[in-house]
Amino acid sequence: MQDGETLNAWPTEGADEERPANSREKGLNRVLNMLEFLHANQRAIGIGELAKGLNAPRSTTYTLVRELVEAGLLEMAGDGNRVYFGKKLYLYGMAYMRGNDLLRRGRQEVDTLSRETGETSELCMLQSGRYTIVHSSPGNRPFRISSATGLQIPLPWTASGRLLLAGLDRGRIEAMVTQDDLVLPDGRKIALDDFIDDIGKARVTGYCVTSGLVDAYTKCLAAPVFSAPGKVEATMCLVVPIDTSEDRTGELLTVLRERAARLSIS
């Protein structure tokens, strides 16, 4: 687990104020950080570890955790002193889904798309300025092209990222991308201008394909889902082996765009 020190995981705030110094921190913020931390680590965490990970005082952490557990937002994990998300969060999450047409229908479309094509398919959205996999349905390939739901990835690494930013002006785009985001996992650096060009192209063509960006073995096809004319609310995408033939890629793209368009009507 390479994110041992995910504590500094949220400076993605944009680039603003904060830092009154080091003094008291509001309880609510501590809680929000705890939730983020758990989400980032995707596993139950000991209370001590949690305190350390967020450098929050131990006493405070104990208090807050107890309150959250009582409220059902967190649960003590089986073995003993570890905590993880609780049932209530699941219930709230389901309520969110029920109240959100796009998400509900999007999940279905993604599921059938991946069933029909056999490829891994995903629904992606912008979540507080970051690209987020909101739902994914694995294909039936022997090697699993994994990508956990809820995973957040820098926008420039993905095809969807290029579509999600379509329609924003240069200023806004720059604001959403840090220098780090432009560095790919393998160390290559994307030029900001290239990225912005890509966005423009994606906007015009109405889809986007990237090859070997996040990893060397996959190609990513993405199509936009509109919530209003011109406003990209989400993307659907397919993750396929990088050596997929031109023809098949074309076919897949057609199906994908069709489904994405159907979602858009909303």
Place this chain on the structure above:
Amino acid sequence: MQDGETLNAWPTEGADEERPANSREKGLNRVLNMLEFLHANQRAIGIGELAKGLNAPRSTTYTLVRELVEAGLLEMAGDGNRVYFGKKLYLYGMAYMRGNDLLRRGRQEVDTLSRETGETSELCMLQSGRYTIVHSSPGNRPFRISSATGLQIPLPWTASGRLLLAGLDRGRIEAMVTQDDLVLPDGRKIALDDFIDDIGKARVTGYCVTSGLVDAYTKCLAAPVFSAPGKVEATMCLVVPIDTSEDRTGELLTVLRERAARLSIS
């Protein structure tokens, strides 16, 4: 919507301390109440209304809502000044599900059970002392026997409630049931002793059937899911028309118990 004043919805605390007076309230608690309130109403709520509904001061409510929206736990609903659950809650909820074998597998079992039988099927759990429908899959009957996920119902009203309390001693049971809980929707009152008897029987037989409790038209069949020998972690249940024949009921019960048992292995 009959719950216009759900504000007093959380005195279910048990029966304890609280009431320092009327003074200051912790921000975190306000937030927890807000989430509960939204969950109870299942729709986007205006900020003013929210404040009123929780009788929280308006200024505080505005502040907290803003923070939660920034954090992504809440979202401003389409039209303008209403708020509802946010994407982050969905993501956390999905993370919970992924980390929870019982829930994940239980959902599947419920889905296939209702597909195979054509009846409405549910997975239920104890959630902070209340019976909660954690997942439900509608049958294919013309009249929909609805029951929203996340709905909380007094334990004595349901078959599952009797199973979920199996193994607890009288004292604990009494602690989990208020006087109100013993009054059925149609006004009839259940005797506490009868309820406790039922629990005992359910414990021995390993299933429970109730007729016409929550409403006059349905029968409810439930079977326990064990997380450890003797510990009932959840129940699976079927909701069928009250005039379902003895024979069919028997068949359904068999299938149900089989599936519940399969889940139990864990």
Place this chain on the structure above:
DNA sequence: TACACGCGTCTCTTGTAAGAGACAATCGCT
């Protein structure tokens, strides 16, 4: 046996967040 470490609980202090309330801007109704 002693020492270092992590856990869970408690107590006391003080910096600050919760809340009261005033304000201007809108909205809807007559």
Place this chain on the structure above:
DNA sequence: AGCGATTGTCTCTTACAAGAGACGCGTGTA
């Protein structure tokens, strides 16, 4: 236009939650 209700923002006060730190307990290891 005139009135009441609601909405979003701001300021100021003080009650109280966040935090420091001490304590006792169990555990591992030198």
